Amino acid sequence: EVQLVESGGGLVQPGGSLRLSCAASGFTVSSNYMSWVRQAPGKGLEWVSVIYSGGSTYYADSVKGRFTISRDNSKNTLYLQMNSLRAEDTAVYYCARGGSEAEYFQHWGQGTLVTVSS
Amino acid sequence: DIVMTQSPDSLAVSLGERATINCKSSQSVLYSSNNKNYLAWYQQKPGQPPKLLIYWASTRESGVPDRFSGSGSGTDFTLTISSLQAEDVAVYYCQQYYSTSYSFGQGTKLEIK
Numbered sequence: 001e002v003q004l005v006e007s008g009g010g011l012v013q014p015g016g017s018l019r020l021s022c023a024a025s026g027f028t029v030s031s032n033y034m035s036w037v038r039q040a041p042g043k044g045l046e047w048v049s050v051i052y053s054g055g056s057t058y059y060a061d062s063v064k065g066r067f068t069i070s071r072d073n074s075k076n077t078l079y080l081q082m083n084s085l086r087a088e089d090t091a092v093y094y095c096a097r098g099g100s101e102a103e104y105f106q107h108w109g110q111g112t113l114v115t116v117s118s
Numbered sequence: 119d120i121v122m123t124q125s126p127d128s129l130a131v132s133l134g135e136r137a138t139i140n141c142k143s144s145q146s147v148l149y150s151s152n153n154k155n156y157l158a159w160y161q162q163k164p165g166q167p168p169k170l171l172i173y174w175a176s177t178r179e180s181g182v183p184d185r186f187s188g189s190g191s192g193t194d195f196t197l198t199i200s201s202l203q204a205e206d207v208a209v210y211y212c213q214q215y216y217s218t219s220y221s222f223g224q225g226t227k228l229e230i231k
Contacts, residue, residue, distance in 0.1 A: 035220070037168075044211065044222060044223075044224050044225045045160075045162075045168065045211055045213075045222040045225075046222070047213075047219070047220040047221065047222065050218065050220070058218045058219070060219065061119075061219075094167050094168075099170075099173060101174075102156065102173070102174075102215055103215040103218075103220060104158035104170060104173040104213065104215050105158070105160070105168070105170060105213070106170050106173075106179070107170075108167035108168055108169070109167065110167055111167055
């Protein structure tokens with residue numbers, strides 16, 4: 001069974017940093033498209049970043065240069081390093097596994113809340 | 119970037135009736151080399167992560183009831199629930215995966231009339 005469990009969220013001051021983790025089971029992270037998608041309180045879904053099986057990474061313009069997606073194959077875990085955080089980064093962050101054929105989001109974690117506030 | 123626009127923003131339908139949600143992309147998401155539309159639909163209930171319903175515009179995900187169907191091509195797409203059930207109350211999102219800057223529609227809130 002595919003499972004994704006996010007952790008690492010919390011309260012951080014503007015300008016601060018946070019690293020989110022997504023522990024996967026039931027499949028191999030490095031063999032799949034893996035993304036982070038966020039949802040601000042009461043708002044819609046916003047794609048944040050993707051890492052392909054080959055290692056290529058892509059980012060939304062809103063986080064480019066501040067966020068870094070990575071994975072640890074030995075731990076079968078996906079990460080999102082978030083630097084220079086802003087109030088508008090406040091959201092629930094979901095990790096999601098892509099489909100077998102393309103980058104629709106077939107499996108989702110339960111999410112972790114990041115709050116950026118002083 | 120491809121902008122996805124859904125209509126309506128909210129919808130109230132009687133139990134057992136048909137619900138229709140539209141999604142329009144700012145450019146075609148039909149890939150000519152494989153004739154596939156890179157369009158997915160998700161359902162999100164309060165306090166839960168989104169759930170994949172439809173991909174390739176019309177392929178139902180395993181386990182999704184057959185009252186859910188997707189149609190359309192190019193820039194115009196539709197999610198149809200043929201006979202609304204109480205458990206279908208949720209927010210529905212379309213998403214394009216044609217370009218790497220994946221994007222979602224703003225969401226359509228579906229309620230019972």
